[in-house]
Amino acid sequence: MSLSLIGIIFVQGYWIQNTVENNKEQFSFNAKQILISVSNKIEYREFEEMYYPLQEILDSIKEPDSKTIKQLLDISIDRGSSAFSDGILEEDYKLFSSFINFSIDTVKLKDILNRNVELEEDKKNVSKQRFRTKLDRLSTLTDLQRRDYEIVIDELANFIPIHRRVKKEEIKRLLIKELEERDIKVDFEYAIYSNSLATRVRSDDFSLDAPAATFGVPLFVNEEGISRYQLYVNFTGKNKYILSTIRGMAILSIIFTLIIVIAYSSALSQLLQQRQISQIKTDFINNMTHELKTPIATINLALDAIKNPKISGDNEKVKRYLTMIREENKRMHAQVENVLRISQLEKNELNIKKEGLELHDIIEDAVMHVSLIVEDRKGYIKTHLGALNSTVLANDNHMTNVIVNVLDNATKYSEDAPKIDVYTENIKNNIVLKIRDQGVGMSKVAQKKIFEKFFREHTGDVHNVKGHGLGLTYVKRIVDDHHGQIWVESERGKGSTFIIKLPLIS
Numbered sequence: 001m002s003l004s005l006i007g008i009i010f011v012q013g014y015w016i017q018n019t020v021e022n023n024k025e026q027f028s029f030n031a032k033q034i035l036i037s038v039s040n041k042i043e044y045r046e047f048e049e050m051y052y053p054l055q056e057i058l059d060s061i062k063e064p065d066s067k068t069i070k071q072l073l074d075i076s077i078d079r080g081s082s083a084f085s086d087g088i089l090e091e092d093y094k095l096f097s098s099f100i101n102f103s104i105d106t107v108k109l110k111d112i113l114n115r116n117v118e119l120e121e122d123k124k125n126v127s128k129q130r131f132r133t134k135l136d137r138l139s140t141l142t143d144l145q146r147r148d149y150e151i152v153i154d155e156l157a158n159f160i161p162i163h164r165r166v167k168k169e170e171i172k173r174l175l176i177k178e179l180e181e182r183d184i185k186v187d188f189e190y191a192i193y194s195n196s197l198a199t200r201v202r203s204d205d206f207s208l209d210a211p212a213a214t215f216g217v218p219l220f221v222n223e224e225g226i227s228r229y230q231l232y233v234n235f236t237g238k239n240k241y242i243l244s245t246i247r248g249m250a251i252l253s254i255i256f257t258l259i260i261v262i263a264y265s266s267a268l269s270q271l272l273q274q275r276q277i278s279q280i281k282t283d284f285i286n287n288m289t290h291e292l293k294t295p296i297a298t299i300n301l302a303l304d305a306i307k308n309p310k311i312s313g314d315n316e317k318v319k320r321y322l323t324m325i326r327e328e329n330k331r332m333h334a335q336v337e338n339v340l341r342i343s344q345l346e347k348n349e350l351n352i353k354k355e356g357l358e359l360h361d362i363i364e365d366a367v368m369h370v371s372l373i374v375e376d377r378k379g380y381i382k383t384h385l386g387a388l389n390s391t392v393l394a395n396d397n398h399m400t401n402v403i404v405n406v407l408d409n410a411t412k413y414s415e416d417a418p419k420i421d422v423y424t425e426n427i428k429n430n431i432v433l434k435i436r437d438q439g440v441g442m443s444k445v446a447q448k449k450i451f452e453k454f455f456r457e458h459t460g461d462v463h464n465v466k467g468h469g470l471g472l473t474y475v476k477r478i479v480d481d482h483h484g485q486i487w488v489e490s491e492r493g494k495g496s497t498f499i500i501k502l503p504l505i506s
Contacts, residue, residue: 005264012253016246023242027184028215031235034178035217039231041174042166043220050153147223154222162192162229163200165220171201175233187237192219193230206234213238295328302328352395352481356505359390359399359431363422366403374411379418381407387424387431392502398478403435405471406498410437413496430501438495447488451476 157165171190179186191202193216208214214234218227235241243250302321305311312318367381374381392399411418414437423434442450451472479486483503490496 002264005260008260009257012257016250016253019246019249020242023245027235027238027242030182030184031215031233032217034175034182035215035231035233037178038171038174039217039219042170045170046157046165046220047150047153050156051149151223154220157220158228162194166192166201168201168203171231172203184241185237186235186241189234189236191232193232194228199229205236206232208232208234210234210236292332295332298328299325352398352478354393354395354482356391357394357396357399359392359394359433359502360385360387360424362394362396362399363403363424363433366400366407367422369400369404370407370411373408374418374420377411377414377417379411379414379420381418381420381422384421384423387426389426389504390424390431391505392431392482393505394482394502395478399482402475402478402500403433405475406435406500409471410435410439410496410498413437414439426504427501429504431504433500433502434497435500436495436497441492441494441496442488442490443492447490450488451486 168190171192175188175190179188189203189206191206192199213236214232216230216232219229219231221227302325306318306321311321363383363385367383371381407420410420414420419438421436423436425432425434476486479500479502485501486498488496488498
């Protein structure tokens, strides 16, 4: 059972770990797709923005020159501009200087012009061809024409600083849109780098210090597959998002596992308790059997003696044996009564009628019951009744039995002559009864269990004192029924003190 439980916990942990790893891989795949999609949309948007003005200029000229290209780009160049701006490297400074020479592939421009002329000649009979919409014109491009335009536009765009080609707001908007389409709720930071150097296009809190949550794709890739720019996105809420995807199942898994653990622990605890109870009951039966066999054997011997003709004629001996039979019979009856009392108390069938009584009178009566036994063992019971008020609401018989049981225990657990002192005192609206002996005492463990049913402390493998382990259980139940408290203070080898606290009545 324990191995099965450990196996279940191991499988649950493995499943959660495996699910987390799978979700991490799925997130990485989605992140790559998001970045590729954002990169493509940025490139396509730039192509559209530069295609239409380029097409209009090319439609109006026969030969491209620097003037027309400068008109297209609308860029003012300042030769004295610093290579640094706001502490960030001006990554396009070299491009500005090369832009002055306009080393653009004019061959491609001429090819585009020629194709435009051919297109117009093929469709010269269509009078409204010149007024076609921009979208129509873009959609009519062949793959070869589009490729030529992309090459030229890419060369032209290289002269423009990256912070003018891409706006931070655009990247943020596209990322949010892509995440929403995939139903991914996660925080992110972004930046564009040029040859491993940061550009102006970045969010405020972006950092490359978390490689596990940072993904990158090339931006503005040329026809040779080379890119000077990289778009990086740091998904700062990656771990939180991944855990949120399995939170529900993980919580249910943990709850069910805890239920199994609790149920198993409870079953194991009950099994141990049942085993302990079984041992205690076996011990009780053995002790009860011993205590019943002794009086039975004594009665049988007494009866056999009375039947003997030599004894039957002796009236004194017959009377003695009859008295012995009566006493042994009372002893067996007392043992059975204790068992029945406990059974009635547990079923709440014991009807205890209470009335106002003097606890001091009850104590004196109880002491008288055990005084002969104590005196026979050369011991003593001394009373120190210091309480000024001893009136309690109690049942005379049961409260007497309570004190007799405690006194009897003090007598039985005294190896030498019993030395018992009984004290009373008033504490606020209560009377406190203390019964102190100088017997063998008890361990700390025994003090906690002394009032439990069938419990009897062992000395080695045997009981030094015969009994059934029900006396103090009965005492505890009666005191509780009288709204009182009982506890014990003891030390091994130095005796025990039983303390009973009962409420007073006016």
